[in-house]
Amino acid sequence: MTLPLALSNQRVQRLRRLIGRRDERRMEGVLVVEGAVLILEAAEAGWEIESQFVAPGTDPLEVGGEILKLAEGVLERVASTDSPQPILAVVRRRAVDPGIIGSADFVVVADGVSDPGNLGTMLRSAEGSGADALVVTPGTVDYTNPKVVRASAGSIFRLPVVEVSDVSELALSGLVPIGTSSHGATAYTDLDMTRRIALVLGNEPRGLSADTNVAEWVTIPLQGQVESLNVAMACAVLCFEVARQRRSGSDTVASP
Amino acid sequence: MTLPLALSNQRVQRLRRLIGRRDERRMEGVLVVEGAVLILEAAEAGWEIESQFVAPGTDPLEVGGEILKLAEGVLERVASTDSPQPILAVVRRRAVDPGIIGSADFVVVADGVSDPGNLGTMLRSAEGSGADALVVTPGTVDYTNPKVVRASAGSIFRLPVVEVSDVSELALSGLVPIGTSSHGATAYTDLDMTRRIALVLGNEPRGLSADTNVAEWVTIPLQGQVESLNVAMACAVLCFEVARQRRSGSDTVASP
Numbered sequence: 001m002t003l004p005l006a007l008s009n010q011r012v013q014r015l016r017r018l019i020g021r022r023d024e025r026r027m028e029g030v031l032v033v034e035g036a037v038l039i040l041e042a043a044e045a046g047w048e049i050e051s052q053f054v055a056p057g058t059d060p061l062e063v064g065g066e067i068l069k070l071a072e073g074v075l076e077r078v079a080s081t082d083s084p085q086p087i088l089a090v091v092r093r094r095a096v097d098p099g100i101i102g103s104a105d106f107v108v109v110a111d112g113v114s115d116p117g118n119l120g121t122m123l124r125s126a127e128g129s130g131a132d133a134l135v136v137t138p139g140t141v142d143y144t145n146p147k148v149v150r151a152s153a154g155s156i157f158r159l160p161v162v163e164v165s166d167v168s169e170l171a172l173s174g175l176v177p178i179g180t181s182s183h184g185a186t187a188y189t190d191l192d193m194t195r196r197i198a199l200v201l202g203n204e205p206r207g208l209s210a211d212t213n214v215a216e217w218v219t220i221p222l223q224g225q226v227e228s229l230n231v232a233m234a235c236a237v238l239c240f241e242v243a244r245q246r247r248s249g250s251d252t253v254a255s256p
Numbered sequence: 257m258t259l260p261l262a263l264s265n266q267r268v269q270r271l272r273r274l275i276g277r278r279d280e281r282r283m284e285g286v287l288v289v290e291g292a293v294l295i296l297e298a299a300e301a302g303w304e305i306e307s308q309f310v311a312p313g314t315d316p317l318e319v320g321g322e323i324l325k326l327a328e329g330v331l332e333r334v335a336s337t338d339s340p341q342p343i344l345a346v347v348r349r350r351a352v353d354p355g356i357i358g359s360a361d362f363v364v365v366a367d368g369v370s371d372p373g374n375l376g377t378m379l380r381s382a383e384g385s386g387a388d389a390l391v392v393t394p395g396t397v398d399y400t401n402p403k404v405v406r407a408s409a410g411s412i413f414r415l416p417v418v419e420v421s422d423v424s425e426l427a428l429s430g431l432v433p434i435g436t437s438s439h440g441a442t443a444y445t446d447l448d449m450t451r452r453i454a455l456v457l458g459n460e461p462r463g464l465s466a467d468t469n470v471a472e473w474v475t476i477p478l479q480g481q482v483e484s485l486n487v488a489m490a491c492a493v494l495c496f497e498v499a500r501q502r503r504s505g506s507d508t509v510a511s512p
Contacts, residue, residue, distance in 0.1 A: 121489060124482060128480060128485060130479040155482060158480055158481055159480065187503075189503070220496065222384040223384060223499070224384060224386070224414055225410070226383050226409070227409075229384060229492070230380070233381060233492040236485070236493050237496045240493045244445045248445070
């Protein structure tokens with residue numbers, strides 16, 4: 001029988017670094033998944049579970065990977081939340097073929113989105129509305145951030161995430177890049193979303209820069225005195241309009 | 257010159273209770289607004305500012321109300337966030353005529369929504385999509401909770417909030433109550449949302465109880481392996497479909 005690992009153990013120290021540091025996660029090509037529900041979703045989607053760290057009194061999951069037992073109170077000091085889940089896994093990132101963009105019909109682009117909760121929610125909307133991938137630019141929060149993983153509710157394991165250095169790279173893919181603005185553009189419901197499109201959403205609270213390399217701009221018309229929607233809400237509204245138009249065919253789109 | 261107030265001061269102790277306790281806010285008919293941006297929105301919407309509590313080095317706003325200066329370090333101990341705004345206001349709740357529901361065309365109903373961030377976001381979507389009111393049932397988090405106020409981004413000062421003891425009360429108003437479910441109902445885009453409707457959203461993660469007194473049920477069709485949307489995202493998607501249909505006229509709704 002092996003002794004439970006203390007905080008000072010090298011493996012625990014590595015886990016702690018992986019949770020806190022983007023560069024460590026990137027260098028090792030892994031991400032940290034917190035809680036049984038999400039770990040099972042990762043395994044089900046075919047991601048390789050490298051190791052499981054379990055708190056005292058918790059059973060490891062039947063998903064493979066080395067089992068490492070933590071001593072009392074250790075998990076609370078390494079996890080990213082105040083009331084941590086009793087099990088964490090280090091999961092190997094699956095390679096994504098960037099060529100997927102060339103054959104995609106619909107992608108969502110996060111260009112400078114800074115809040116991990118918003119990015120995770122965007123992944124969930126993108127998958128739920130039938131997008132083929134999420135594209136991220138360097139200004140966007142790291143998508144392997146534990147808060148992104150959590151907010152994505154598992155979508156991060158199923159929807160490919162592709163990194164580009166700039167939105168302009170999408171031009172090569174044949175997708176029409178559509179920028180979203182909080183005012184002054186075509187109403188999103190008046191645009192034909194059944195084409196091959198890339199919906200580009202920007203930073204909160206600044207939005208997309210006006211010189212972002214997009215072909216068209218859309219806006220969500222707002223009533224009352226609401227100035228703008230949060231980027232995750234805007235993403236949900238836009239993504240499900242894409243899904244609606246694709247279900248109905250483009251003939252139901254009102255003419256501009 | 258008056259001395260800045262210490263934590264032990266009665267007014268400061270009252271402020272602290274108002275932030276933390278729903279019953280105190282209700283009894284006094286007030287809510288606490290944190291930060292200059294939101295306080296200005298409250299004043300602009302015609303809410304009466306009863307008092308302003310300001311941290312050292314911060315100027316009060318020109319919005320009326322008694323000015324109370326706080327001693328160094330006091331604000332940090334009473335505010336609801338870790339990095340508090342340097343100014344808080346106690347604001348008198350404006351009376352809402354429950355009769356507004358009888359003449360409303362579109363209301364959003366939060367029936368058991370427990371997360372204050374979600375409820376605030378729902379207020380923002382409701383206002384932005386042209387709803388006439390938000391209706392809350394007793395199982396829903398208190399809408400005067402400081403986190404709700406913050407997440408509403410000011411919508412709470414503009415959109416009337418009406419309390420009912422049960423969803424069934426809406427029947428008297430002539431609004432068609434439409435329940436939302438994560439599966440198995442009519443697609444929301446196939447339902448005529450140009451009628452006088454009440455969109456009813458339920459608890460996260462349980463959703464609405466199956467015996468909720470609604471006339472019809474809708475669902476948001478989901479692709480991939482997404483099981484459901486967060487209640488705030490679902491609310492945004494549904495609300496903006498209502499707005500879309502009302503802009504286009506009901507003739508663009510696909511037949512079921």
